[in-house]
Amino acid sequence: MSEAKVLKKMKIDEALNTNVWDVDHKPHIVVDYEKCRKICDKKICTLLCPAGCYTLTSGEILFSYEGCLECGTCRVVCPNEAVTWNYPLSGRGVQYRYG
Template sequence: MGKMSLDNKLGLDRFNIDQHNPHITINDGYDNKEKINLLVMACPAGLYQYENGKLSFNHEGCLECGTCRVLSKGRVVKSWSYPVGGKGIEFTQG
Protein backbone atom coordinates (compact mmCIF):
# COMPACT_ATOMS: atom_id res chain seq x y z
CA MET A 1 0.00 0.00 0.00
CA GLY A 2 1.35 3.44 -0.89
CA LYS A 3 2.11 6.15 1.57
CA MET A 4 -0.89 8.25 2.47
CA SER A 5 -0.73 12.00 2.45
CA LEU A 6 -1.86 13.94 5.48
CA ASP A 7 -4.93 15.11 3.59
CA ASN A 8 -5.84 11.55 2.74
CA LYS A 9 -5.43 10.48 6.32
CA LEU A 10 -7.49 13.40 7.54
CA GLY A 11 -10.09 12.42 4.99
CA LEU A 12 -10.59 9.17 6.87
CA ASP A 13 -11.70 11.00 9.95
CA ARG A 14 -15.29 12.02 10.38
CA PHE A 15 -16.33 15.39 11.66
CA ASN A 16 -19.59 16.50 13.09
CA ILE A 17 -19.09 20.23 13.06
CA ASP A 18 -20.70 22.44 15.62
CA GLN A 19 -20.78 25.62 13.58
CA HIS A 20 -22.50 27.73 16.17
CA ASN A 21 -20.34 26.87 19.13
CA PRO A 22 -16.66 26.99 18.22
CA HIS A 23 -14.83 25.03 20.91
CA ILE A 24 -11.75 27.17 20.42
CA THR A 25 -11.75 30.94 20.28
CA ILE A 26 -8.79 33.15 19.52
CA ASN A 27 -7.61 36.64 20.31
CA ASP A 28 -7.54 37.87 16.72
CA GLY A 29 -5.92 41.13 17.76
CA TYR A 30 -2.90 39.29 19.13
CA ASP A 31 0.17 40.56 17.32
CA ASN A 32 3.28 38.69 18.43
CA LYS A 33 4.37 37.31 15.03
CA GLU A 34 6.78 34.80 16.49
CA LYS A 35 4.18 33.22 18.76
CA ILE A 36 1.58 33.26 16.00
CA ASN A 37 3.89 31.60 13.49
CA LEU A 38 4.72 28.91 16.03
CA LEU A 39 1.05 28.08 16.21
CA VAL A 40 0.60 28.21 12.43
CA MET A 41 3.36 25.61 12.10
CA ALA A 42 2.30 23.47 15.04
CA CYS A 43 -1.37 22.90 14.28
CA PRO A 44 -1.46 19.52 12.47
CA ALA A 45 -4.67 20.46 10.70
CA GLY A 46 -3.38 23.83 9.48
CA LEU A 47 -6.27 25.75 10.97
CA TYR A 48 -4.31 28.84 11.97
CA GLN A 49 -3.56 31.17 9.08
CA TYR A 50 -1.41 34.25 9.26
CA GLU A 51 -1.32 36.35 6.13
CA ASN A 52 -0.50 40.01 5.66
CA GLY A 53 -0.37 40.50 9.39
CA LYS A 54 -3.86 39.09 9.85
CA LEU A 55 -4.54 36.06 11.99
CA SER A 56 -7.50 33.86 11.21
CA PHE A 57 -8.70 30.56 12.58
CA ASN A 58 -11.32 28.03 11.55
CA HIS A 59 -12.32 25.47 14.17
CA GLU A 60 -13.77 23.13 11.54
CA GLY A 61 -11.36 20.27 11.00
CA CYS A 62 -9.82 20.48 14.46
CA LEU A 63 -8.28 17.20 15.58
CA GLU A 64 -8.65 18.12 19.25
CA CYS A 65 -4.99 17.38 19.82
CA GLY A 66 -4.59 20.20 22.34
CA THR A 67 -1.32 21.48 20.87
CA CYS A 68 -2.55 25.04 20.46
CA ARG A 69 -3.90 25.03 24.00
CA VAL A 70 -0.56 23.94 25.41
CA LEU A 71 1.41 26.38 23.25
CA SER A 72 -0.72 29.43 23.41
CA LYS A 73 -3.59 29.44 25.93
CA GLY A 74 -3.92 32.98 27.22
CA ARG A 75 -2.05 34.36 24.21
CA VAL A 76 -3.39 33.52 20.74
CA VAL A 77 -5.88 31.01 22.14
CA LYS A 78 -8.53 32.75 24.17
CA SER A 79 -10.53 29.69 25.16
CA TRP A 80 -10.23 25.99 24.49
CA SER A 81 -12.61 23.17 25.36
CA TYR A 82 -13.65 19.88 23.84
CA PRO A 83 -16.68 20.14 21.56
CA VAL A 84 -19.98 19.40 23.26
CA GLY A 85 -21.12 15.76 23.27
CA GLY A 86 -21.41 14.19 19.83
CA LYS A 87 -19.68 17.08 18.08
CA GLY A 88 -16.14 17.26 16.82
CA ILE A 89 -13.92 14.58 15.39
CA GLU A 90 -14.47 10.86 15.37
CA PHE A 91 -11.18 9.10 14.66
CA THR A 92 -11.40 6.13 12.36
CA GLN A 93 -7.72 5.32 11.95
CA GLY A 94 -4.52 6.08 13.79
Protein backbone atom coordinates in the same frame (compact mmCIF):
# COMPACT_ATOMS: atom_id res chain seq x y z
CA MET B 1 -7.65 -7.34 6.57
CA SER B 2 -7.57 -6.08 10.19
CA GLU B 3 -7.67 -2.34 10.95
CA ALA B 4 -4.11 -2.52 12.34
CA LYS B 5 -2.83 -3.98 9.08
CA VAL B 6 -4.73 -1.38 7.04
CA LEU B 7 -3.29 1.42 9.22
CA LYS B 8 0.26 0.10 8.80
CA LYS B 9 -0.07 0.45 5.04
CA MET B 10 -1.55 3.97 5.18
CA LYS B 11 0.39 7.21 5.15
CA ILE B 12 -0.55 9.77 7.79
CA ASP B 13 -2.27 11.99 5.23
CA GLU B 14 -4.36 9.07 4.02
CA ALA B 15 -5.40 8.14 7.55
CA LEU B 16 -6.33 11.77 8.33
CA ASN B 17 -8.38 11.97 5.16
CA THR B 18 -10.66 9.25 6.50
CA ASN B 19 -11.71 11.42 9.45
CA VAL B 20 -15.17 12.93 9.46
CA TRP B 21 -16.55 15.86 11.40
CA ASP B 22 -19.88 16.69 12.91
CA VAL B 23 -19.04 20.33 13.44
CA ASP B 24 -20.35 21.93 16.61
CA HIS B 25 -22.42 25.04 15.85
CA LYS B 26 -20.60 26.87 18.65
CA PRO B 27 -16.81 27.38 18.23
CA HIS B 28 -15.01 25.17 20.74
CA ILE B 29 -11.84 27.25 20.38
CA VAL B 30 -11.87 31.02 20.64
CA VAL B 31 -8.81 33.09 19.81
CA ASP B 32 -8.10 36.52 21.27
CA TYR B 33 -6.99 38.23 18.08
CA GLU B 34 -5.91 41.35 19.94
CA LYS B 35 -3.12 39.35 21.58
CA CYS B 36 -2.15 37.80 18.25
CA ARG B 37 -1.93 41.23 16.71
CA LYS B 38 -0.25 43.15 19.51
CA ILE B 39 2.03 40.88 21.49
CA CYS B 40 2.87 37.85 19.36
CA ASP B 41 5.80 37.98 16.98
CA LYS B 42 6.41 34.28 16.20
CA LYS B 43 2.83 33.10 15.65
CA ILE B 44 3.87 29.55 16.33
CA CYS B 45 0.31 28.24 16.03
CA THR B 46 0.57 28.66 12.26
CA LEU B 47 3.49 26.22 12.22
CA LEU B 48 2.32 23.63 14.73
CA CYS B 49 -1.39 23.12 14.20
CA PRO B 50 -1.48 19.78 12.34
CA ALA B 51 -4.79 20.65 10.73
CA GLY B 52 -3.75 24.06 9.43
CA CYS B 53 -6.53 25.79 11.34
CA TYR B 54 -4.33 28.85 11.92
CA THR B 55 -3.21 30.80 8.88
CA LEU B 56 -1.48 34.10 8.42
CA THR B 57 -2.88 36.46 5.80
CA SER B 58 -1.38 39.91 5.36
CA GLY B 59 0.07 39.66 8.84
CA GLU B 60 -3.27 38.80 10.46
CA ILE B 61 -4.13 35.48 12.09
CA LEU B 62 -7.16 33.73 10.71
CA PHE B 63 -8.56 30.80 12.65
CA SER B 64 -11.08 28.22 11.56
CA TYR B 65 -12.17 25.57 14.04
CA GLU B 66 -14.10 23.34 11.62
CA GLY B 67 -11.20 21.01 10.73
CA CYS B 68 -9.78 20.85 14.25
CA LEU B 69 -8.32 17.48 15.28
CA GLU B 70 -8.75 18.28 19.01
CA CYS B 71 -5.09 17.63 19.76
CA GLY B 72 -4.77 20.65 22.09
CA THR B 73 -1.45 21.76 20.64
CA CYS B 74 -2.49 25.37 20.10
CA ARG B 75 -3.57 25.73 23.72
CA VAL B 76 -0.21 24.42 24.93
CA VAL B 77 2.11 26.28 22.58
CA CYS B 78 0.50 29.72 22.57
CA PRO B 79 2.82 31.84 24.74
CA ASN B 80 0.20 34.54 25.30
CA GLU B 81 -2.79 32.55 26.58
CA ALA B 82 -4.75 33.77 23.59
CA VAL B 83 -6.48 30.43 23.03
CA THR B 84 -9.62 29.52 24.98
CA TRP B 85 -10.05 25.82 24.38
CA ASN B 86 -12.90 23.42 25.13
CA TYR B 87 -13.98 20.14 23.65
CA PRO B 88 -16.94 20.38 21.27
CA LEU B 89 -20.34 19.37 22.62
CA SER B 90 -20.59 15.65 23.29
CA GLY B 91 -20.69 13.63 20.09
CA ARG B 92 -19.61 16.58 17.93
CA GLY B 93 -16.25 17.39 16.42
CA VAL B 94 -13.78 15.02 14.81
CA GLN B 95 -14.46 11.31 14.48
CA TYR B 96 -11.32 9.28 13.90
CA ARG B 97 -11.64 6.20 11.74
CA TYR B 98 -8.12 4.90 12.29
CA GLY B 99 -7.08 6.21 15.69
